[in-house]
Amino acid sequence: MLSTMQPTPLLISTLLRYGTTAHGRSEVVTWTADGARRTTYAQVGEQAAQLAHALRDLGITGDQRVGTFMWNNAEHLATYLAVPSMGAVLHALNIRLFPEQLVYVTRHGGSEVVIVDNTLAEPFSQLLEQLPAVRQVIVNGPVEAAVLEALRRPAHVRQVHDYAQLLKGRPTTFDWVDDLDDNDAASMCYTSGTTGNPKGVAYSHRSNYLHAMAAVATLGSTQADRLLVVVPMFHANAWGYPYAAMVSGSTLVMPDRFLQPEPLATMIETEKVTGGAGVPTIWNGLLQYLDQNPHDVSSCRMLMVGGSAPAPSMMRAYQERYGIEIIQGWGMTETSPIGSLAFAPAAAEPGSDDYWSYRTSQGRLVCGVEGRVIGPDGTEQPRDGQRVGEIEVRGPWITASYYSNGEESEAEISAMAEKFDDGWLRTGDVGSLTEDGFLHLTDRAKDVIKSGGEWISSVDLENAIMGHPDVLEASVVGIPDPKWDERPLATVVLRAGASPTAGDLREFLADKVARWQIPEQWAFIDEVPKTSVGKFDKKRLRQRYAEGDLSVLRAD
Amino acid sequence: MLSTMQPTPLLISTLLRYGTTAHGRSEVVTWTADGARRTTYAQVGEQAAQLAHALRDLGITGDQRVGTFMWNNAEHLATYLAVPSMGAVLHALNIRLFPEQLVYVTRHGGSEVVIVDNTLAEPFSQLLEQLPAVRQVIVNGPVEAAVLEALRRPAHVRQVHDYAQLLKGRPTTFDWVDDLDDNDAASMCYTSGTTGNPKGVAYSHRSNYLHAMAAVATLGSTQADRLLVVVPMFHANAWGYPYAAMVSGSTLVMPDRFLQPEPLATMIETEKVTGGAGVPTIWNGLLQYLDQNPHDVSSCRMLMVGGSAPAPSMMRAYQERYGIEIIQGWGMTETSPIGSLAFAPAAAEPGSDDYWSYRTSQGRLVCGVEGRVIGPDGTEQPRDGQRVGEIEVRGPWITASYYSNGEESEAEISAMAEKFDDGWLRTGDVGSLTEDGFLHLTDRAKDVIKSGGEWISSVDLENAIMGHPDVLEASVVGIPDPKWDERPLATVVLRAGASPTAGDLREFLADKVARWQIPEQWAFIDEVPKTSVGKFDKKRLRQRYAEGDLSVLRAD
Structure with missing residues (x-):
């Protein structure tokens, strides 16, 4: 039996229309070298309309790709809203990728027009020669003549525009394309895969819309919130904040390129920020800064953290010293990204072990996942x-x-x-x-040790070994074993002057992990190799083992 | 460009699975003559599975209709979840309709199985003879032999079952039907139209799902909430509370048939209710009761009100005396029903005139409407x-x-x-x-006065006239006019002993409404006729005018 309900597609244009009218007075605060630059949702809506007119004039029709190479700011938000609502597809380029990856994803996605922040125009110009599909570049803010020249140099670049000039005088309303299928692509992001080329995800209008509703329903944001969006808009939709804000009407505080603890602390204090979102490194740096440089951060109740697991000690420190809940989220580019959020169940007594075990988990899967x-x-x-x-x-x-x-x-x-x-x-x-x-x-999955049909967590073993007072760092990798398929190899960095044996460390583990999980093979090394983002580089460790570059001791 | 996202349909079974696991420990409290009867979401999920098995055994396949004739209680909630999730269509019958309307909607909807609360079995039995499609009746709770016999009497009724007996021993899991189109009907409700037959609305899985997400996103309910759902589950999805609760995990306090101020006050006090939903009459009665019979209602922060506009004085009284915000909502059966909710914008200073003008409006359209x-x-x-x-x-x-x-x-x-x-x-x-x-x-729309191509609000005129100290009641209706199509006729009930003339009243209106809106025709009557729910019966007034049954004075 068919329902009698309207089959209204779930489109970004609905969020745009709603946010810029219902919440027309909500603010978008963009940080600059001179402090806050303010605009309202209503103004961002007008800017989005002007941008859409400009992009149509530049030949953007149908589902063509429009790229951005931008920080978090009001212009990037207008682009987030305008591009999908005019039926095109937004590709926010991850400025932190290596140049060859950036070239790959830009070419693969197929952007023909790219909007670039002036402070990123110089690095972008260095890629441009290798991006033959890009025929128009729009620069947000003034740039030096040399940079402009560099942007104009490639033969395939037909025009370089100034964002403000390009929009000026255009109509502040646009007839947004509403006859889209809501499974049509609205935006795309690429994974920053550690092996092989980055892989692209094309979000739909429907997926972005439902994700935004789920974000608001789970985070409980309202018009009274003032949210500091540190997570970049080129990382998995900025965790959904831009579109969710259109629903909730929360004011957005956009740090642009000012991601250091000092300006962030100033933003929280002066903009009366109530919540925020960023990776552990950001909040860790902020914590240390706040401890040394007191700021009034009493307006802030919650900071969402994702990307990697925050240290429980940091979570407790924020809660105890500043009354700020650090809420862990889990997700990935492929999950839009919100998969789970670590709010404690109502039944868990705040501060109890039960409570903290929930809070330090990766969280509860949200409704829909x-x-x-x-x-x-x-x-x-x-x-x-x-x-x-x-x-x-x-x-x-x-x-x-x-x-x-x-x-x-x-x-x-x-x-x-x-x-x-x-x-x-x-x-x-x-x-x-x-x-x-x-x-x-x-x-x-790639680091877990598959031993005798069972799995051993490399992370659990590392944490257990690092609990020994003489151990500075420990990284555990799986190495081939004729009988068990794989066995753990523990690589250990000792504190200066300490000299426990492999046998001592095995004994230390005896009451901490299952007997069959205790490594027999140990290597004492000077330093654990790290990736560019500071994680243990286990690929490199396995390579060194394979090349016979580690001196391995056996202890049974 | 097609997206790469999963085209997962939005189904009630997703809400069922999520709510009964993620929020398995949340409670459903059903009020009884002996106080609270408790069950958990996990148990309601098991009951829903058992009910689905039972209904399959009774021959419910495909999109057949299953009716309910029930109060708000745990069994009704299990039915709300089970019926759509097994692919069938829930029709919650409005027990308050006149018998002939009830017979009409039940026949029109086509329910073959009806689940009936024991306390409603007797009135239902009186309808049953006229419901030839109903072949199975399930009674929730014990009934007297005479009632059972009455239910069994009609030849078309093959079996009458006891709810608990029917479910007993059946499996507590069910393979919910997930290959539905989310535009398929999940449930249906009928309008209680004042003219003609009630009209049916068939909600889809998608519409119910999106409505639930919007309700949680706008109301901000969480697992810590304990919500008193007074609005009946046979009225427009109980304003979305049952499905929204599966998302938020809020505990539901179900009053069953105990809708009087005294048990409601006890529920709020003993169950530490944090929010609720009901019509103005309910909250008005509760306010008067609380003022006379103090209860600790400090847990309660918000009561949603809909169906008709609450008096601003009641809203202020709750806020000032009990710290409870009365949040007005607007909607109708055809809007699932949430259309708007009257939260004040963040920018409005609480308590200011600006604030109250927002709060006493019908609210802001929610995102999606x-x-x-x-x-x-x-x-x-x-x-x-x-x-x-x-x-x-x-x-x-x-x-x-x-x-x-x-x-x-x-x-x-x-x-x-x-x-x-x-x-x-x-x-x-x-x-x-x-x-x-x-x-x-x-x-x-049917009461507005269409005069010379402009509209005159009958309600605004009535309020203006009732502002006169000598006027007890005033009702304004449009009457035919050869020149202006319609002109307002003011019917007025004067206070005992007062004797203003039509001219006096016109003069009183002079600085209150536009000159052209002031009625020329007046009738002084003893009482304004009322409908069964106590509203001015303007249809009756227009009839009396047409029949020459009003003595009309002209004053220009």
Whole structure:
């Protein structure tokens, strides 16, 4: 039986129209070298209309791609709203990728027009020669003549525009394209894969819309909130904040390029920020700064953190010293990105161990995201908070496949297909789920040690070993074993002057991890190699082992 | 360009699965003569599975209709979840309709199985003879032998079951039907139209799902909330509370048949209710009771009110005496029902006139509901908070047409079609919209006076006239006028002993309403006729005028 309800598609233009009228007085505060620059949602809506007119004039029709190479600011927000609402597809380029990756994703996505912040125009100009599809560049803010010249140099670049000049005098309303299918692409992001080329995700209007509603419903943001969006708009939709804000009407405080603790503390204090979002490094730096340089941050109640797990000590410090809850979220580019959020259940007594075990988990899957745990033998595991396996998720804002422009190699196509399992996304994260949907991650799938049909968490072992007072750092990787497939190899950096033996460390682990998980093979090294973002570089460690570059001791 | 996201349908089964696991420990409290009866969301989920097995056994397959004739209680909630999730369609019958209307809607909807609360079994048995499609009746709770016999009497009733007995021992999980189109019907409700037969609305899985998300995002309910759902589950989805609670995990306090002020006050006090929903009459009665019989209602922060506009004095009294915000909502069966909610904008200073003018409006349209104002000349009016017209709305949880079972008359079909205007629902409400989406209703379309191409609000005129100290009641209706199409006729009930003339009253209005709106025709009457729910019966007044039953004075 068919319903009698309107089949209204879920479009970004609905969010744009709603946010810029219902919340027309809400502010977008962009930080500058001279402090706050203010604009209202209503003005951002007018700017979005002007931008859409300008882009039409530059030939953007249908589902063409428009790229951005920008910080978080009001102009980037206008672009977020305008491009999908005119039926085109927004590709926010991740300015932090290596140049060759940036060239790859820009070419792969196919942007023909790119909007660039003036402070990023110089690095962008260095890529431009390799981006033959880009025919128009729009620069937000004044640039020096040399940079302008560099942008104009490639033959394929037809015009370079000044953003403000380009928009000036254009109509402040636009007839947004409402006859789209809500499964049409609205925007795209690329994963920053550690192996191979980045992979593209094309978000739909529907997925962005539903994600925004879920974000507001779960975070409880209102018009009274003033949210500091540190997470970049070129990272997985800025965790949904721009579109969610159109629903809630929360004022957005956009730090632009001022991501250091000092300006962030000033923004929180002077803009009476009530909440924010960023990676652990950002909030960690801010904590240290605040401890040394007192600011009034009493307006702030909550900071969302994602990207990697925050240290529980930092979470407690914020809560105890500043009354700020650090709320951990888990997700990835492929999940739009909100998969889970670590609010404690109402039944957990604040401050209790129970409470903190929820708060330091990766959080509860939000309504709309279904999860399952696939164990070492490929079967679904019970959701008992104990049994571990690779986490798989599905739902209306989860990727079903990667974006193909038809130019991928067979190997790439096959690697992309491997990330999906019968309609579920394989997250590459290993952990458990509780009955009430809380996610506890223990490892990355590629780092977990597959030993005798069971999995050993490299992270758990590392934490246990680092609990020894003589150990400065420890990283555990799986190495081939003829009998057990893999066994853990513990690489350990000792504190100066300390000299425990492998046997001592094994004994130390005896009452901390299961007997069969205790490593037999140990290597004492000077330093654990790190990736560019400061994580243990386990790929490099496995390589060094394979090359015979580690002196391994056996202790049984 | 197609997105790469999963096209997951938005189904009630997703809400069911989520709510009964993520919020498995949340409670459903059902009030009884002996106080609270408690069950958890997890248990309601198990009960829903058992009910689904039972209904399958009774032959419910595909999109057959299952009716309920029930109060708000845990069993009704299980039915709300089970029926749509097994692919069937829930029809919650409005027990308050007149018997002939009840028979009409039950036959029109087509329920084959009806679940009936024991305390409603006797009145239901009186209808049953006229409901030949109903072949199975399930009674929730014990009934007397005579009632059971009455239920068994009609030849078409094959079996009468005891709810608990029927479910007992059945599996507590069910393979919910997930391959539905989310535009398929999930549930249906009928309008209680004042003229003609009630009209049916068939909500879709998608509309219910999106409505639930919007309710949580706008109301900000969380797992810590304990919500008193007084609005009946047979009225427009109980304003979305049952499905929204699956998202938020708020505990539900269900009053069953105990809707009097005394048990409601006890529920709020003993169950530490944080919020609730009901019509003005309910909260008005509660206020008077609380003023006389102090209860600790300090846990309660907000009561949502809808159905008709609450008196501003009641709103202020709750806020000042009990710290409870009365939040007005506007909607109708055809809007699922949430159209708008009257939270004041963040910029309005609490307690200021500005604040109260927002709070006493019908509220801001929620994200997803678009509105427009169609003026007397059929053109769209600006959203300036001044220009009035009929309010039209559209969106994914707004009705596109009424449910037809193919048996309607030509006249009915044509009347049903008239409620829609080029994809918009004509609400029958007259008022204005502000730029930021706040709705101010001034009249019902059928009561507004169409005079010389302009509209006069009967309600505004009545309020102005009732401002005169000698006037007890005043009701204004439009009467035919050869020159102006319609002119207002003011019918006035004077206070005992008072004797102002029509001229005096006209003079009183001179500085209160526009000159051309002042009535020339007046009738002094003993009492304004009222409808069964206590509203001015303007249909009766117009009839009395047409029949020459009013003595009309002219004053120019």
